[in-house]
Amino acid sequence: DTGVSQDPRHKITKRGQNVTFRCDPISEHNRLYWYRQTLGQGPEFLTYFQNEAQLEKSRLLSDRFSAERPKGSFSTLEIQRTEQGDSAMYLCASSLQGREPEQYFGPGTRLTVT
Amino acid sequence: QQQVKQSPQSLIVQKGGISIINCAYENTAFDYFPWYQQFPGKGPALLIAIRPDVSEKKEGRFTISFNKSAKQFSLHIMDSQPGDSATYFCAATHSGGYQKVTFGTGTKLQVIP
DSSP states (O other), rough: SSSEEOOOEEEEEOOOOEEEEEEEEEETOOEEEEEEEETOOOOOOEEETTEEEEEOOOTTTTTTEEEETTTOEEEEESSSSOGGGOEEEEEEEEEESOOOOOOOEEOOEEEOOO | OEEEEOOSSEEEEEEEEEEEEEEEEOOOOOOOOEEEETTTSSSOEEEEEEETOOSEEEEEEEEEEEEEEEEEEEEESOOOOOOOEEEEEEEEEEEETTTEEEOOOOOEEEEEE
């Protein structure tokens, strides 16, 4: 399977705990995006990597959120001191620079903060 | 600020009918307009996309109509099938720069037999 993969698919955590999600993009894609989707809404942009460089962050990404893409391949999204408002689906997408701006999404990680 | 407005919020169509979803955008810097299909518990899947220099694009049963002057575009699903039941998102992006996608609020489509 050469699609975008995300792990875990589901995460239940208690308020105040830290969580980390992983995204593996399509292998030749150098651009990687994180989005957050709450129930009944469209995905909202969080952050963007081109290779290993994080080039844009949404104001939605508070200082409790951090994302990395250390070798320009997989990426991690960490949320520290989780709050109930962080409960959402976290989606990763990837694309290839120089092609049509088509982003391919992974299955998402569903986070529930209790 | 919602930059892509989508309607209706939900839609029920009989099998074989035409499903129509409408979107409007505000930012004239947008120059690429994809539609995504999302099933429950899955990530959005790219369905079809269009650039504003084209007024219509058809792929199988799916057609995008685009009105650049009105800043509106729509998705038509011909011969709708129960398997088309999903949530559809219109979206917009700027092909230069970071290409982050701005999504509409979604339309939940139900196709009844």
